[in-house]
Amino acid sequence: MSQQTFLYQPKVTEVLNNIRKVMIGKEEAALLSVVALLAKGHVLLEDVPGVGKTMLVKTLAKSLDCDFKRIQFTPDLLPSDVTGVSIYNPKTLEFEFRPGPILGNIVLADEINRTSPKTQSALLEGMEETSITVDGSTVQLGEPFFVMATQNPIEYEGTYPLPEAQLDRFLLKMEMGYPTPKQEMEMLARTSNSHPIEEISAVISREELVGLQKETAQVYVDRSVHRYIVDLVTGTRNHEGVYLGVSPRGSISLMKAAKAYAFVHDRDYVLPDDVQFMAPYVLGHRMILTSEARFEGKTSASIIEELLTATSIPVKRTTGE
Template sequence: MNQQTFLYQPKISDVMKNINKVMIGKEEAALLSIVALLAKGHVLLEDVPGVGKTMLVKTLAKSLDCEFKRIQFTPDLLPSDVTGVSIYNPKEMEFEFKPGPILGNIVLADEINRTSPKTQSALLEGMEETSITVDGNAVPLKDPFFVMATQNPIEYEGTYPLPEAQLDRFLLKMKMGYPTASQEMEMLSRTSGGHPINEISSVITRDELVALQKEVEEVYVDTTVNRYIIDLVTGTRNHEGVYLGVSPRGSISLMKAAKAYAFVHDRDYVVPDDVQYLAPYVLSHRMILTSEANFEGATPESIIEELLSATSIPVKRNISE
């Protein structure tokens, strides 16, 4: 990695400061969002209403000098409402493509489970292929392209839960959680005279963000750490309480997330601690448990913690300093 890497680290700190001005007690969610952004992945935020899911995405988007688009998913939303549509122009006597909101840099997919699977697929195609299909033609998406989707876990009527194959498209899945009493008091104080999001400005340009993402790709991962990742993923496939284990895409995602996490912490190499910290966020939504495990109260997170405890940790790091 070149020395320019560390010139960008203050920029990442500036983004964290912006988010902390608006969000109280959400440092971990902010950090994970930045990790996913730098790793060129996407985030699924699942939590109850009113805990700041949408506000986190808005604050992150406002901190970046990139085009922000929001899609409010509803039962009547059509795929063309996401991707865009070709409209006939009688003056020019030809069809003109009107791009949809997915053609932004930072896309908020709000309440993604409230729309039909057909419309969900229009978004998920772009997330996986970095292009969309319009009238049989492939339309490339902008660079950078980052999706943060939200969903409400407690309202199931009129919703279309994302199947596991589609959940696999998200780099990581996380929850926000309720604030503590003192954090909520601070929240009331900050918002009494206007919302603090109106006071922040962008601190990273689009070109700087693209450069950061390229630097993350150069972070070194030793073969022992890669073997550790594979051992964890293989453990999910062989566990008696798991019906469907983590796919190879999950292995790649965990490696990419670990590289971004190391980069954020001013390191140009990945250590096993990075993998351990990120494993529950990257792997849990890629697993299906058996009915027996569900009956016994097991969760994907608890099984991952079990595997982390049982899998030997590489102790020797073979890198050139």
């Protein structure tokens, strides 16, 4: 990426430095993951097997002094395997709740599209409401709560496409991509004796992370930038190549992501540039294209690019700019 390390918020820099020790050439994916974490959103990583999706999540989790849980999704996984289950204790003559992995702070939902839609939906309430319902009782999830899900492309056999309702729960959707030959050579050199993830340690405590999330929420957004976000989202609803445009939740998500992107760059105000950078990652998976648009070779990314070009950029300067 074009940004330099010293431009980042100090604690963000420490996390990114940890990730750089393990991941090679994944600066943008690492930065976007931190953005989603600070915005209290969730991330969907989609790419072919073996490009480092799971390793990125593990490295991020190890950089944070939080409770890390992993859910390996398989076709036979049940919703109770995600949320937990009440088990009868003959000694106390009462049912005891055994929490599932969703009650962790950092949750890795590995290969989420390998399991059935019924089990996928078990994540919905937790991701949206930060609480789950088990046997009629509501269980509050811990703070912070961050889900990072990985999936293989849906054209691979043995996968279940995520429903639109669940895709909308993810703040960001992104891809990893293959490394360059030079990066792959460096990867082989780093892992020849031991894996570098074993050498990193936590650089942010749970309390510090919650504090950073609160600071992120206080980042200033001018009304002109609000209008810019609304104009972009409205454009997806009116575009002839879009069958279903972005919902109001998408507008809120884009604002939160832009605030977090500004915060990681150590600013307390949002620029239109922040919105432009985050728009493809926030809006792309919330759109359904028409069959005609897909036939013409258009993608969500290309349509968003059209809208970014056609939408007027605010010229009013924000406080502190």
